[in-house]
Amino acid sequence: QVQLVESGGGLVQAGGTLRLSCAVSGRASSNYAMGWFRQAPGKEREFVAAISWSGGSTYFADSVKGRFTISRDNAKSTMYLQMNSLKPEDTAVYYCAATKQGNGLGSLIWGAIDAWGQGTLVTVSS
Numbered sequence: 001q002v003q004l005v006e007s008g009g010g011l012v013q014a015g016g017t018l019r020l021s022c023a024v025s026g027r028a029s030s031n032y033a034m035g036w037f038r039q040a041p042g043k044e045r046e047f048v049a050a051i052s053w054s055g056g057s058t059y060f061a062d063s064v065k066g067r068f069t070i071s072r073d074n075a076k077s078t079m080y081l082q083m084n085s086l087k088p089e090d091t092a093v094y095y096c097a098a099t100k101q102g103n104g105l106g107s108l109i110w111g112a113i114d115a116w117g118q119g120t121l122v123t124v125s126s
Contacts, residue, residue, distance in 0.1 A: 002027040002115045004096050009120030012086055016124070020081040022096030022117055027077075029101040033108045034072060034079045038092035038122075045095070049081060050108045059105055064090075086124045093119040 008020040022034070035050035049070040050059045058070050067086075072079040079096060096117040099107045103114075 002098065004098060004115055004117035006094065006096050006117040006120040009094060009122045011123045011125065014086060014088055014124055014126050016086050018083045018086065018122060020083070020094055020096075020120060020122075022079040022081075024077040024079070024098065027098075030074070032101050032114070033099045033103060033105050035097050035105075035108045036070065036081050036094055037097055038090075038094045039119075040089075040092040043092075047109055048094070050105045051079065052105055057105055059109060083122070086122075088124045088126045091122060091124050093121050095119045 003025045005023045006020060008018060012018055031053045033050055033052055036048040037045050038048050039045040048061050048064055049068055051070045051072055055072050060068060067084050069082045097113045098115045099112060100114040103112060
């Protein structure tokens, strides 16, 4: 059974940076997309960023475009989210997600998720 474990969350001032990591275990297969979602207090979970298996294709929500980057190292079974120029409205629990083998970016963006992480809290103070 695939497991996703996030790390790297914390408290940061507005304008600061954080890098989240998502470690994948229990999955021997390849060719699946991964991404990040977030859920702020009192709000629904929303898509943040996605990356294809090769890393050659990425997609971002408009709210983070130009500030966040997503990458993955398949040799280390780890995905990353580099968050720059953080704003108080970025405060949320961030979840990593993975699709089933053979599914791409589109599947993840539209919520066809095979596995979720437990979440890591990011708090941005003003």
